[in-house]
Amino acid sequence: MSLQSRIISATRPARYWIDNRLYQMFGDPAAIAALKNRHKGKPMLVVGNGPSLNQTPFDLFAHVPSIGMNKIDLLYDRTVWRPELIVCTNNIVVQQHQHVFAQSEIPVFLAWKSRFMMKDENRKRVRFFDLKSSNAFSTNAVQGLGSSATVTYIALQMAYWMGADPVIIFGVDHSFKFAGDKSTYQKREGADLNHFDPNYFKAGTVWGTPDLDQSEIDYTLARQAFEADGRRVLDATIGGQLDIFPKISLDEAITLSGPPPA
Numbered sequence: 001m002s003l004q005s006r007i008i009s010a011t012r013p014a015r016y017w018i019d020n021r022l023y024q025m026f027g028d029p030a031a032i033a034a035l036k037n038r039h040k041g042k043p044m045l046v047v048g049n050g051p052s053l054n055q056t057p058f059d060l061f062a063h064v065p066s067i068g069m070n071k072i073d074l075l076y077d078r079t080v081w082r083p084e085l086i087v088c089t090n091n092i093v094v095q096q097h098q099h100v101f102a103q104s105e106i107p108v109f110l111a112w113k114s115r116f117m118m119k120d121e122n123r124k125r126v127r128f129f130d131l132k133s134s135n136a137f138s139t140n141a142v143q144g145l146g147s148s149a150t151v152t153y154i155a156l157q158m159a160y161w162m163g164a165d166p167v168i169i170f171g172v173d174h175s176f177k178f179a180g181d182k183s184t185y186q187k188r189e190g191a192d193l194n195h196f197d198p199n200y201f202k203a204g205t206v207w208g209t210p211d212l213d214q215s216e217i218d219y220t221l222a223r224q225a226f227e228a229d230g231r232r233v234l235d236a237t238i239g240g241q242l243d244i245f246p247k248i249s250l251d252e253a254i255t256l257s258g259p260p261p262a
Contacts, residue, residue: 015113016133020144023112023130029142031107031127032161035085036141039065040163043257046155047072047083050173052238053196057250058170063260065164067155071097073104074197085109087158089131089151091117092185092206098122109158129154135218137225146221149183149214156222156233165231168253171196172235174242176210183211219244 045066047053058081068083070093076082085107088094094101094110095117101108102122110118112128130144135153138145141161145154152172159167176194180186185206191198201207223244226233235245236253248256 016131016147019113020130020132023128023144027112027128027130029129032109032129032141035158035162037163041165042163044159044162044164044167045083045257046152046159046167046169046172046233048152048169048171048173048237049195049200050171050175050237050240051193051196052173052240053171055238056170060254061257064168064257065162067158068106069151069155071100071195071197071200073100074200082106085158087129087151087155089114089148089154090208092208094118096205101126111154135214135221137218137221139225139229146218148218149211150218153215153218153222156219156226160222160225160229160231165226166256167226167231167233168248168256169233169235169240169245170237170253172237172242173240174212174215174237175240176212178209180209182209183214184209216242216244 043064045061045064047066047068049070049072053075058079062081066083068086070088072083072086083106087109089111091114094114098118099122102125108126109129110126112130115123115128129141131147132144135146135148138157139160141158145157148154185208188201188203188205188207190203192200223233233245234248235242236248236250
């Protein structure tokens with residue numbers, strides 16, 4: 001099956017259509033618009049949440065603009081590095097982590113569809129972006145971002161909008177241990193071995209199992225979009241299993257990121 005035939009549309013397009021209209025009427029895209037080409041032609045990190053983050057010396061990248069995802073704040077007590085912004089699309093994560101998002105000094109961008117997972121007072125303290133019903137890569141974040149099985153695809157679209165080149169990926173291990181079906185919800189048991197913190201999804205809480213096949217389709221769309229614009233996405237994840245983007249070493253990532261300001 002060709003890649004083009006794997007452009008996926010939402011299973012509930014009416015819901016997306018309604019949300020799209022509501023975002024146009026009541027959403028505030030000003031924060032998204034302000035990010036356009038903020039780091040044009042400059043390196044930027046997209047940081048996942050895989051266990052490999054525990055082996056990544058982030059202090060060496062404290063000067064590099066970065067996008068973090070979901071519960072990346074659980075890494076803060078181990079490094080001086082901080083992302084420039086945080087993105088999240090997962091309703092469960094938004095519901096579980098809404099108080100942290102609301103109190104974050106770092107701007108948090110959440111999917112408009114997840115706003116009802118938050119209390120009113122928390123909803124007012126974050127920023128929202130719209131999600132399209134298709135997973136087609138979006139080059140205009142104000143008009144919405146392509147949906148995906150992975151939040152990393154959203155972060156890559158944001159990095160594209162911000163003009164970054166190259167984008168260097170860390171922490172996207174692309175390897176999960178779980179039983180049962182993909183793209184479903186399960187109650188967690190024991191320590192979380194799929195993320196950089198054993199309490200990322202605490203025992204007894206619910207998490208959404210990944211769909212790595214769909215993620216690879218979306219990553220391929222991202223690679224094509226960047227390359228069509230003469231830009232690169234490079235994967236520096238230590239021990240990562242993803243093979244969509246060109247691999248680089250930690251030393252190469254340090255070189256490409258440039259020296260810290262004097």
